Amino acid sequence: MELKLNEVELVLGKDGLQSLAKQLAPLIAPLIEEKKDWKKLEETRSDLFAGKSGSWIRLNIFDAFPEVQIENNKPGAWVKGVHGKGKVTKIYLPYARPWMHEHHDEIDWTAKEVR
Template sequence: MEITLTQESLEELARLVAPLIQTKLEPDWVRLEDARADLFAGKAPAWIRLYVFDSFPEVQIENNPGGWVKSVHGHGTKVYMPIDRQWMREHHEQIDWNGRL
């Protein structure tokens, strides 16, 4: 049995199947380097540590089980994106974005 599909039927099939295909999800944990441009306006890691992680110690998992960053002053700093995005939106105005190192 052979099935012949027209361009229109292929487009209709694609439209019906597209919602069923899972897209690649963003990982929950990412390296600080991978989050810098998106969440921290491309600021340097040292700036992020000083003006965000140290200024708001509650974001550090070591200080608060509900925190969203681990290994702040060690190698391999990681941020938990689902909580990080929400926290950054809520605290954006409290961060000194013009602060200098």
């Protein structure tokens, strides 16, 4: 069933339409949030990096493959703020996901955490 916005307004009135929008906003917000291109490292650890710690990811991915670091001025780089003090590490997901799929077998997923 397809309803046009002006038809809904005719049925509900302006106040009813605003009430409906307020009820739908919390349901739609998570869908919009998922579309973000940039995410913090902490937000992507479980999904993109198999739950590895931030220090493991920095050593075994970001340092092992410096071409992924935006600060190194390489085309297709997808992470920034890897070693910045006081800076949040951010991942550009549209580039990170394909790169991770392509290089999955080159990453030593069994490497131990260095403390």
